[in-house]
Amino acid sequence: MERRLADIERRCRGGLDTIALGTEILDRLRRVVPAEAAFSATVDPVTLLFTSATAEDPLGAATAQFLDNEFGRADVNKFAGLAQAADPVGSLDRATEGNRADSARYREIMAPLGLGDELRAALVTGHRCWGVLCLHREASSPGFTDTEFALVRRIAPALAAGLRTAMTAPPPSKATTGPDPHGVGLILLDSALRTVSMSPEAERWLTDFPDGDRQDAALLPVSVLAAAAGPVPSTVRIRGRSGRWLAVHTVRLGPQIGVVVEPARPSELGAVLLSAHGLTDAQTRVAALVIRGHSTRQLVDELHISANTVQEHLTAVFDKFGVRSRRELVAVMLADMSGSA
Known part of the structure; x- marks a missing residue:
C-alpha cells in the first residue's frame, strides 16, 4: 500500500x-x-x-x-x-x-x-x-x-x-499553434444546454480545448456546458492544448444562453496565475495591483494597509516567484499570460 x-x-x-x-x-x-x-x-x-x-x-x-x-x-x-x-x-x-x-x-x-x-x-x-x-x-x-x-x-x-x-506551466515546445488567436467565437444554447448555433470561430476554438474534455465528437466540451450550467453571467479561464489561455464567457440572451470563446485578457488571468504560486489572498491583492502599475502609495490608499505591510507582502511575493523586483515580477507574469516559457 x-x-x-x-x-x-x-x-x-x-x-x-x-x-x-x-x-x-x-x-x-x-x-x-x-x-x-x-x-x-x-x-x-x-x-x-x-x-x-x-x-x-x-x-x-x-x-x-x-x-x-x-x-x-x-x-x-x-x-x-x-x-x-x-x-x-x-x-x-x-x-x-x-x-x-x-x-x-x-x-x-x-x-x-x-x-x-x-x-x-x-x-x-x-x-x-x-x-x-x-x-x-x-x-x-x-x-x-x-x-x-x-x-x-x-x-x-x-x-x-x-x-x-x-x-x-509553460507549454512544451511541440505545442501546436492552434486557431487564430484574434477570432471570437459564439455558441448559442437553449435552456437544456443543447446547441442552437455555433460560429465557425467557435468551432476552431473548440479544437484547442484539452483532450478528453469532449465526451463525444457531437457534444460540446464539459467545461463549456459547466460554464453555461453555472451562474450566468460568468467567466472561466481554460488553458488550451496550444498553451494559450482561453476565456469562456456566458450571458443570458432571453431564453437562450450565449457562450463567447476568445483569447483571455491579462486582467482575467492574474488571479489564476498568482494562485498557482501559493500566494495568500492578501499577497494576491498586492501582487495584482503591482502588475497593473500601482505604486506603494496607491497600494496603501486602495488596500488601507501600511507601507510596511505592503513591503512585507511584496517580499513574500518575490520569494514565491523567485524574483527580486517589481519589474522582474511583471516580466514573469507577462510571460505566463502569453503562454511562453
Missing part, C-alpha cells in the same frame, strides 16, 4: 498534462480504493467552474444531469462546498447517514445507473482548489470505509499540486 501511494505521489510530480494526470492517477488510485466508475475535472480556482473533465461510463451519458445537479440544485457534497470545508473529502452514505434517497443526485441520476455510494474530493493546495474527483460504487457494493477516506485525503494535496503545475 505504501509503495502504491508513493507511486501516486511521484506521478503527481511527473510533469503530466491535466488529462493524462487525472486519468493515470485515477487508475492508480482505484488499485487502493476500488470503484466501478470515476469522474475527474480541473477547475478554475477563482470560479470553481470546470476547465476540463473526464467521465467514465456510465457517467458520461448523464453529464447534463450531473451538471444541472451540481450548479442548479441543492444537494449534499457539492464540490464548491467541499473546496471550502475543513475536510475536503465526503461520501454520499455519510452525508445522508445511509439514507441515500435523501439526495436528489442519487434518486434521479445514480440509482437509475445502478450506482450506490459516492466518494467526492476537492483537490486543494495553497488554499485554492484546482480540481475535483469522484469515485462511484455499484449499488450492491459496500460503501467507502474510513481507511479509504484516509487514503484519498493523503493523495489529494499531491494531485492538486500536480494539476496546478499542469494548468499553469
Whole structure:
C-alpha cells in the first residue's frame, strides 16, 4: 500500500498534462480504493467552474444531469462546498447517514445507473482548489470505509499540486499553434444546454480545448456546458492544448444562453496565475495591483494597509516567484499570460 501511494505521489510530480494526470492517477488510485466508475475535472480556482473533465461510463451519458445537479440544485457534497470545508473529502452514505434517497443526485441520476455510494474530493493546495474527483460504487457494493477516506485525503494535496503545475506551466515546445488567436467565437444554447448555433470561430476554438474534455465528437466540451450550467453571467479561464489561455464567457440572451470563446485578457488571468504560486489572498491583492502599475502609495490608499505591510507582502511575493523586483515580477507574469516559457 505504501509503495502504491508513493507511486501516486511521484506521478503527481511527473510533469503530466491535466488529462493524462487525472486519468493515470485515477487508475492508480482505484488499485487502493476500488470503484466501478470515476469522474475527474480541473477547475478554475477563482470560479470553481470546470476547465476540463473526464467521465467514465456510465457517467458520461448523464453529464447534463450531473451538471444541472451540481450548479442548479441543492444537494449534499457539492464540490464548491467541499473546496471550502475543513475536510475536503465526503461520501454520499455519510452525508445522508445511509439514507441515500435523501439526495436528489442519487434518486434521479445514480440509482437509475445502478450506482450506490459516492466518494467526492476537492483537490486543494495553497488554499485554492484546482480540481475535483469522484469515485462511484455499484449499488450492491459496500460503501467507502474510513481507511479509504484516509487514503484519498493523503493523495489529494499531491494531485492538486500536480494539476496546478499542469494548468499553469509553460507549454512544451511541440505545442501546436492552434486557431487564430484574434477570432471570437459564439455558441448559442437553449435552456437544456443543447446547441442552437455555433460560429465557425467557435468551432476552431473548440479544437484547442484539452483532450478528453469532449465526451463525444457531437457534444460540446464539459467545461463549456459547466460554464453555461453555472451562474450566468460568468467567466472561466481554460488553458488550451496550444498553451494559450482561453476565456469562456456566458450571458443570458432571453431564453437562450450565449457562450463567447476568445483569447483571455491579462486582467482575467492574474488571479489564476498568482494562485498557482501559493500566494495568500492578501499577497494576491498586492501582487495584482503591482502588475497593473500601482505604486506603494496607491497600494496603501486602495488596500488601507501600511507601507510596511505592503513591503512585507511584496517580499513574500518575490520569494514565491523567485524574483527580486517589481519589474522582474511583471516580466514573469507577462510571460505566463502569453503562454511562453
